[in-house]
Amino acid sequence: MPNSCAVSTVRVRPFQESPERRSGAELMAANPYRPWPARITSITDLTEHEKLFEFRLVDDRIREAFHHAPGQFVELSIFGVGEAPISISSSPTKHGFIELCIRRAGKFTEALHKMQCGDIVGIRGPFGRGFPIDDMRGHDVLLVAGGLGIAPLRSLINNVHDERSDFGKVTIVYGSRTPSDVMFRNQFEMWKHRKDFELHLTVDYPDSTWDGEVGVVTKPFEHLEVDPGNTFGAVCGPPVMYRFVIEEMSKKGIAYDHIYCSFERHMKCGMGKCGHCQIGHQYVCIDGPVFNYWEAKNIQGSM
Amino acid sequence: MLYRVIEASEIPALISAFMESHEVVAPVKKGDVYAFDVISSPDEVVLDYDTTIASPKKYFLPPAETLMTFDAQGNQLTDYTAEITPRVIFGAHACDINALNRLDVVYKDAPYADPYYIARRQATLIVGISCMPTETCFCHLWSSDEARFGYDLFLQDIGGKYLVSISSNDAANILESACNPREATDAERIEFRHATRRRQAAFNPEIPKIQEVAMLMDAFHDDPFWDELGGKCLSCTACSSVCPTCFCFDIRDVRDPDGTTGRRERVWDACTAPQFALVAGGHNFRSDPATRVRHRMYHKLNGFLATHDRMLCVGCGRCVKACKANINPIEVLKFFERKGAADAE
Helix, strand or coil: CCCHHHHHCEEECCCCCCCCCCCHHHHHHHCCCCCEEEEEEEEEECCCCEEEEEEEECCHHHHHHCCCCCCCEEEEEECCCEEEEEEECCCCCCCCCEEEEEECCCHHHHHHHCCCCCCEEEEEEEECECCCHHHHCCCEEEEEEEHHHHHHHHHHHHHHHHCHHHCCCEEEEEEECCHHHCCCHHHHHHHCCCCCCEEEEEECCCCCCCCCEECCCCHHHHHCCCCHHHEEEEEECCHHHHHHHHHHHHHCCCCHHHEEEECCCCCCCCCCCCCCCEECCEECCCCCEEEEHHHHHCCCCCC | CEEEEEEHHHHHHHHHHHHHHCEEEEEEEECCEEEEEECCCHHHCCCCCCCECCCHHHHCCCCEEEEEEEECCCCEEECCCEEECCEEEEEECHHHHHHHHHHHHHHCCCCCCCHHHHHHHHCEEEEEECCCCCCCCCHHHHCCCCCCCCCCEEEEECCCEEEEEECCHHHHHHHHHHCCCECCCHHHHHHHHHHHHHHHHCCCCCCCCCCCHHHHHHHCCCCCHHHHHHCCCCCCCHHHHHCCCCCCEEEEEEECCCCCEEEEEEEECCCCCCCCCECCCCCECCCCHHHHHHHHHHHHHHHHHHHHCCCCCCCCCHHHHHCCCCCCHHHHHHHHHHHHCCCCC
């Protein structure tokens, strides 16, 4: 039973803007649960199940303050449906827009796939620790994606592309189940003739049109030449793939702490609180989602 | 820290003084047990309670809390006002104060400070009270039998009198206005020492004292013991409901009956719930109860320690009583004791 003090109840308006004009960073920090309106500016069909959405944050202060690293993720909101963590597919070099590659896999993504250009969603973030892009500069990079793993890795791939002269040899291995599952095929087709990208597209089940490689994602490793002391590896894909790819990278002599992988968990808050993404003593949302293999080996239950 | 002595007979006046400006939450008797609840008279308060069913956690992290309200049609926020009631938690044991300090680590002092938690924490005064251990208490193992900070007043029972540690100005003013706090005599200081020693000697000797628990959690991570212990789990999540340090939550959108407006709320969730580690596409990273129980114990007794230098268990013993399958940290300690026995296989 409430006593007499109820009259002195404090009222907190979590979203009230203070009269003075605040910076985007201050606005975001004031309530990190608050999604900011973003407009869909482009939708591209990638496969039967995946679309690439491009968003632009509506508030210019938030847009200016939004800086991400490859490998980070955002929490995407559709009010009334919910919120989901989605890794960013665009490069930080493309400032002002956020691209998210989204597979239709449940209630939330189903609702998103029905939306159109101009519709408003909510975005908060970016969250997590991405790939160590600055450490990678000046070195060779070996980037390996399987299936939907191309979504987070594309951010790194495009970043490396846009700042190509900062990196040594660039090798990209991308494995899909069938040719119709290959995403961003146009982009990779365009790079096929470039001498500064070594590109290996492979599928498990080819059809008559397929002119790429055939076999699982580790197949191209048979003839890859790697300078182990000077190479950073990055892996994104389904959990079963990691062990095999990491094994191949290790065989090539790349050190454990130079092999980076992105972990998939359901990061509900993105801020190291809700607990859903915990593995062992780590939170994928703040300690990851990108871990190097040495770190991952030290997390109970990670592999 | 500043400390003074007050008489036990002054307690009702102190509670009444708090009630003038705050909602007072205190241990009250409910049938055969005790629970924290809002009081309307100092007479309801039972200060020599053994333990309560649940901790005062719910006053900082409510079981369901609205984060924001929205208009789904335009996919935008609507104006929302959270109401935070200034409160006094009167009569919290040291374990619960230490638990609150752990919540502070995650919700207040970590990156992404939580505005909802902080508003409640700042509007709440904590008055602690000393206690004697029950047979399921093991707070001493994790150094949680003493509250070193995180309260406004702490009342140490020294027999008809209380030695009061005073750590906030607000609480000092209320204490001063309601009671006659005085300097402690030498005899009272000595009585405090005796009271502490009596408490330390009263813990259940059958609960194994094991030092290297965190390391053992890693060393025996793949032991069949976890299947044996976790296999019994009913996934009822009672353990985390009563746990003063369990802070995990789910976020969900709830639409109003009109279908267009609604609220986004966070609700308590537990890593022992079957769907906790489910990801989009249907893969569950901890699909069986054994791995969920092991994960919960690992986070309590190792994981949180690795990142925050303290256990995420305060030894309050509530889960020991709440779990119908007898899964609790004491069972884990007993397992480690068996492993260390002279005749262990």
